[in-house]
Amino acid sequence: xxxxxxxxxxxxxxxxxxxxxxxxxxxxxxxxxxxxxxxxxxxxxxxxxxxxxxxxxxxxxxxxxxxxxxxxxxxxxxxxxxxxxxxxxxxxxxxxxxxxxxxxxxxxxxxxxxxxxxxxxxxxxxxxxxxxxxxxxxxxxxxxxxxxxxxxxxxxxxxxxxxxxxxxxxxxxxxxxxxxxxxxxxxxxxxxxxxxxxxxxxxxxxxxxxxxxxxxxxxxxxxxxxxxxxxxxxxxxxxxxxxxxxxxxxxxxxxxxxxxxxxxxxxxxxxxxxxxxxxxxxxxxxxxxxxxxxxxxxxxxxxxxxxxxxxxxxxxxxxxxxxxxxxxxxxxxxxxxxxxxxxxxxxxxxxxxxxxxxxxxxxxxxxxxxxxxxxxxxxxxxxxxxxxxxxxxxxxxxxxxxxxxxxxxxxxxxxxxxxxxxxxxxxxxxxxxxxxxxxxxxxxxxxxxxxxxxxxxxxxxxxxxxxxxxxxxxxxxxxxxxxxxxxxxxxxxxxxxxxxxxxxxxxxxxxxxxxxxxxxxxxxxxxxxxxxxxxxxxxxxxxxxxxxxxxxxxxxxxxxxxxxxxxxxxxxxxxxxxxxxxxxxxxxxxxxxxxxxxxxxxxxxxxxxxxxxxxxxxxxxxxxxxxxxxxxxxxxxxxxxxxxxxxxxxxxxxxxxxxxxxxxxxxxxxxxxxxxxxxxxxxxxxxxxxxxxxxxxxxxxxxxxxxxxxxxxxxxxxxxxxxxxxxxxxxxxxxxxxxxxxxxxxxxxxxxxxxxxxxxxxxxxxxxxxxxxxxxxxxxxxxxxxxxxxxxxxxxxxxxxxxxxxxxxxxxxxxxxxxxxxxxxxxxxxxxxxxxxxxxxxxxxxxxxxxxxxxxxxxxxxxxxxxxxxxxxxxxxxxxxxxxxxxxxxxxxxxxxxxxxxxxxxxxxxxx
Numbered sequence: 001x002x003x004x005x006x007x008x009x010x011x012x013x014x015x016x017x018x019x020x021x022x023x024x025x026x027x028x029x030x031x032x033x034x035x036x037x038x039x040x041x042x043x044x045x046x047x048x049x050x051x052x053x054x055x056x057x058x059x060x061x062x063x064x065x066x067x068x069x070x071x072x073x074x075x076x077x078x079x080x081x082x083x084x085x086x087x088x089x090x091x092x093x094x095x096x097x098x099x100x101x102x103x104x105x106x107x108x109x110x111x112x113x114x115x116x117x118x119x120x121x122x123x124x125x126x127x128x129x130x131x132x133x134x135x136x137x138x139x140x141x142x143x144x145x146x147x148x149x150x151x152x153x154x155x156x157x158x159x160x161x162x163x164x165x166x167x168x169x170x171x172x173x174x175x176x177x178x179x180x181x182x183x184x185x186x187x188x189x190x191x192x193x194x195x196x197x198x199x200x201x202x203x204x205x206x207x208x209x210x211x212x213x214x215x216x217x218x219x220x221x222x223x224x225x226x227x228x229x230x231x232x233x234x235x236x237x238x239x240x241x242x243x244x245x246x247x248x249x250x251x252x253x254x255x256x257x258x259x260x261x262x263x264x265x266x267x268x269x270x271x272x273x274x275x276x277x278x279x280x281x282x283x284x285x286x287x288x289x290x291x292x293x294x295x296x297x298x299x300x301x302x303x304x305x306x307x308x309x310x311x312x313x314x315x316x317x318x319x320x321x322x323x324x325x326x327x328x329x330x331x332x333x334x335x336x337x338x339x340x341x342x343x344x345x346x347x348x349x350x351x352x353x354x355x356x357x358x359x360x361x362x363x364x365x366x367x368x369x370x371x372x373x374x375x376x377x378x379x380x381x382x383x384x385x386x387x388x389x390x391x392x393x394x395x396x397x398x399x400x401x402x403x404x405x406x407x408x409x410x411x412x413x414x415x416x417x418x419x420x421x422x423x424x425x426x427x428x429x430x431x432x433x434x435x436x437x438x439x440x441x442x443x444x445x446x447x448x449x450x451x452x453x454x455x456x457x458x459x460x461x462x463x464x465x466x467x468x469x470x471x472x473x474x475x476x477x478x479x480x481x482x483x484x485x486x487x488x489x490x491x492x493x494x495x496x497x498x499x500x501x502x503x504x505x506x507x508x509x510x511x512x513x514x515x516x517x518x519x520x521x522x523x524x525x526x527x528x529x530x531x532x533x534x535x536x537x538x539x540x541x542x543x544x545x546x547x548x549x550x551x552x553x554x555x556x557x558x559x560x561x562x563x564x565x566x567x568x569x570x571x572x573x574x575x576x577x578x579x580x581x582x583x584x585x586x587x588x589x590x591x592x593x594x595x596x597x598x599x600x601x602x603x604x605x606x607x608x609x610x611x612x613x614x615x616x617x618x619x620x621x622x623x624x625x626x627x628x629x630x631x632x633x634x635x636x637x638x639x640x641x642x643x644x645x646x647x648x649x650x651x652x653x654x655x656x657x658x659x660x661x662x663x664x665x666x667x668x669x670x671x672x673x674x675x676x677x678x679x680x681x682x683x684x685x686x687x688x689x690x691x692x693x694x695x696x697x698x699x700x701x702x703x704x705x706x707x708x709x710x711x712x713x714x715x716x717x718x719x720x721x722x723x724x725x726x727x728x729x730x731x732x733x734x735x736x737x738x739x740x741x742x743x744x745x746x747x748x749x750x751x752x753x754x755x756x757x758x759x760x761x762x763x764x765x766x767x768x769x770x771x772x773x774x775x776x777x778x779x780x781x782x783x784x785x786x787x788x789x790x791x792x793x794x795x796x797x798x799x800x801x802x803x804x805x806x807x808x809x810x811x812x813x814x815x816x817x818x819x820x821x822x823x824x825x826x827x828x829x830x831x832x833x834x835x836x837x838x839x840x841x842x843x844x845x846x847x848x849x850x851x852x853x854x855x856x857x858x859x860x861x862x863x864x865x866x867x868x869x870x871x872x873x874x875x876x877x878x879x880x881x882x883x884x885x886x887x888x889x890x891x892x893x894x895x896x897x898x899x900x901x902x903x904x905x906x907x908x909x910x911x912x
Contacts (some may be wrong), residue, residue, distance in 0.1 A: 008633045016255060020826050028400065042622045043555045044252070047508040047576065050555045053252040055562040055735060062562035064256035067248070068237035068870040076579035079228040082142035084109045086222070088187030090126055090152055090207070091182060093859055094199040094831070097169040098127055101397050102520065103697050104187075108134040109146050109222060115342035118147040121844040123215060142189065146222040150185055152207055152403060155214035165789060166864075176357065176789045176864035179828075183207050192350045194522050195582055197833035200860070205462075206391045229579040231586075235565040236504045239263045245632040247599050250625035254599075257561050261595040264567055264587045265300060273282050274308045278569060278585030285314045285691060286322050286332055289386050290341035292589045295535055296596035298344040305345055306354060307853040314896065318366040319892050324389045326401025326856025327830055327838030330372045334412045336365065336419035338519030343422040347608035349589065350635060350667055359426045363435065366423060369416070370442070370838065371890040377450030377873075378466065382466065385465065386411035387481060391527035391833065394479075394514055396700045396761035401832055407463040408472070408481030410454055412862075417446040418489040429610065447491050455496075460503035461487060464514065469765045470871050470911060471727035471747055477697075478504045478515045480874060481533045487540035492577070501537075501544040507694040509576040510556035511537045514757045524582040527694070531557050535594025542602050542618040542665045545648060546687040551620040556596055567591035574694045604629060604641060604677075605648075613665040615675075618648040622685050637669040644678030652678040665759040698752040698760040701736075705766055710748055715760065718752035724762055728865050745911055772909040773813075777823075780809055784902065788826065790862040791904045796826075798899040799841065806886040811908055814876045818912040820871035823885075824904040825855045828863035832856070836894035839901040843872055844884050850874050855901040866892045866904060871910065 003879040062072035087104040095308045107121050124130045146803035160167040161177040184199040207216035239652040268276050277288045288569035289308045298307045312320045319338045321329035328688040340360040373382045384404050420443035424552045427436035454462045464470040483504045487497045505515040517527040534556050541549035572580040584640040600606050606617035613634050624646035632639045653660045654676045701712040714736045723738050724733040749762040776793035781804050783795035829837035839855035851872040858865045893899050
């Protein structure tokens with residue numbers, strides 16, 4: 001169950017806390033709460049209050065005892081109120097393939113009269129829905145250490161394997177016996193999880209059949225107090241950080257959180273002088289280090305930043321895309337944030353050798369992306385949402401990795417826009433005028449595409465992404481990081497930028513990754529706030545001059561760091577708790593970097609340029625006073641900065657007592673100097689914050705077609721349905737059906753509309769009136785002898801770095817027109833969610849580039865699991881045309897060695 005702990009729930013929280021005080025002897029008491037609230041709040045809402053030295057959220061209090069010591073009595077309520085209604089599904093090979101979307105088994109985990117010990121489900125046949133009818137008494141919660149045996153009848157699946165060699169799943173997919181590896185259970189209560197993709201990494205959730213009778217079982221302990229997530233009760237600085245810039249203000253809480261972030265920044269450096277992404281995230285991750293470097297680490301630890309970026313470069317000199325959806329690149333393409341981080345380091349250091357080293361890496365990576373990911377029709381770049389890389393957390397469930405590749409996302413495009421801006425600046429510095437012009441043009445195309453295709457004038461912010469198959473439509477959800485980057489990088493300017501900041505939805509605990517949330521998906525990116533995203537939001541709010549949003553962002557970053565006594569990866573948007581998300585690391589690099597950026601880039605307003613450091617402070621009136629930043633290193637100079645007042649306008653700025661022109665410190669400055677800033681103490685023009693309740697969109701409809709009629713099960717909470725034809729609105733109904741014509745080819749989707757007009761994702765595109773043909777590829781190349789099943793025709797063809805590097809494929813059409821060309825393929829080289837073995841090929845007609853064909857991983861060892869690549873629009877003349885599918889240098893993936901798939905046939909569908 002979901003609980004938002006607000007003042008009305010203080011008594012309940014206190015009873016829970018009383019059981020925990022034994023392990024936290026220094027935790028603040030009710031007296032401490034009263035003391036904390038005696039002084040006026042710096043900022044407050046119904047959810048929590050921020051004071052000069054403390055944070056109060058209901059019964060929970062965090063307080064700064066000094067600049068180097070914090071205490072907190074926070075205890076997660078997550079394990080105290082667990083719903084005994086356990087929802088679960090079975091999963092073959094770690095996929096959601098047992099029941100239709102939105103349908104789960106339910107067991108009521110409450111002992112029946114006379115029952116003791118282990119609870120047990122009935123034997124549930126795979127694919128047959130079970131719902132326990134037991135009523136749940138009011139105020140009944142799941143007991144600690146509830147033992148539940150889950151029993152599954154796999155005999156229908158095994159019988160299908162024996163009779164026909166495959167089992168047909170609820171989605172209509174054929175699962176072949178050779179591909180059957182494991183059966184797991186996914187569910188709603190820990191240790192169960194709805195993270196299907198990672199079930200293969202959780203052996204405790206695998207069901208076994210030791211006696212071979214077809215009945216699989218697993219026994220789990222639910223709601224184990226020993227596994228309850230906790231945080232420390234006290235933080236006291238133990239690592240010397242005197243060599244870092246020292247911050248002092250009139251706000252002890254701010255000072256202590258700054259020092260906490262400094263200490264964690266030092267902990268985030270590995271012995272090899274590269275960044276560790278988080279306490280629970282070992283290694284160097286391209287996007288994490290890059291966003292962290294931009295926020296603060298270029299300033300704080302430039303050498304470590306350089307080492308870390310160079311660790312993420314292939315031997316051929318390309319930026320490495322982190323492992324991820326479908327085998328990483330090009331399903332994910334946000335690696336280009338590396339370029340923005342590299343430029344930030346140059347602006348901080350003006351290291352010419354660094355510039356010459358990174359420039360060819362950046363330009364080569366952009367060159368590959370132009371061929372593999374740039375969409376000439378929209379001007380946008382394809383690929384997964386930047387950092388939102390956990391499929392169902394931000395995409396509809398029907399979208400496969402290849403669909404995610406085809407989508408065009410706000411945040412990822414903002415990154416590519418800025419990467420080209422950066423490349424143009426670098427080219428200018430290095431005297432390459434032609435390259436500078438080329439990258440300026442690429443940046444301008446992306447900016448135009450974003451404002452043409454993703455901007456929502458009725459909402460005042462951008463949509464989340466374009467998605468679909470042959471025809472794309474816009475998801476109207478807000479995407480916080482992308483919205484912030486659009487303002488920071490100048491995709492949105494002037495009044496448009498102000499609208500983005502003032503109108504993007506903000507929930508009581510901060511700006512959520514997406515809004516509205518997705519129903520039925522647990523918190524991680526969905527229904528969550530990430531402090532590093534909130535930091536970028538603070539930077540965007542400062543640039544747009546929105547004081548209310550700046551102050552609210554600072555509060556939203558300080559609250560969790562103070563209560564949890566570490567810079568956590570994320571927290572639940574609904575209740576602000578760290579324990580309810582799927583994964584949550586402490587000492588998270590980009591979170592602590594975001595906290596530091598509040599001082600460097602918001603309060604003091606430091607903006608690094610190639611030849612100077614400009615100060616554009618933004619101090620909310622609630623944080624007015626005097627603050628200093630001592631020992632701040634800028635190239636060959638050491639600055640001691642003192643600032644007083646509030647607002648975002650400088651009244652006076654001096655360097656060693658002399659007026660400083662343009663509030664800019666020159667790059668040539670050397671030695672130690674005194675910088676004094678006096679603000680006008682005039683608040684900016686008042687601007688709004690779009691404060692909203694944390695709402696959820698309706699479930700995505702599942703649509704079928706028969707006899708000129710689209711039908712779908714009624715969606716709970718939906719008041720109407722919108723019909724999309726080829727990505728465009730074509731009708732509206734209140735009934736779960738719609739009549740359509742079966743004439744020329746069209747793709748139909750349905751969107752459920754719920755309360756307050758919130759929309760579901762569009763359903764999976766359903767083709768109607770299709771006229772297609774197949775070209776069997778074993779007719780144009782040698783048939784593979786590999787023993788895989790499920791192909792059409794007489795066989796299939798292997799492609800790899802050595803096999804069939806080029807295929808010449810004849811296609812004959814009886815009518816000229818626009819056709820969609822794709823390939824039926826298998827790639828069993830890895831799971832759908834990690835690793836880096838996505839196969840990539842280029843489709844050409846002679847020398848003409850038709851596009852990149854992407855063949856993502858479909859499951860480890862699942863070589864009889866067939867699907868379709870992304871469709872490429874191709875204008876074909878009447879008669880015969882020769883197409884070539886070829887492996888080109890730009891098609892190198894991030895693995896470098898394995899770039900392999902099986903090709904069954906080429907499909908050609910007439911669109912127009």
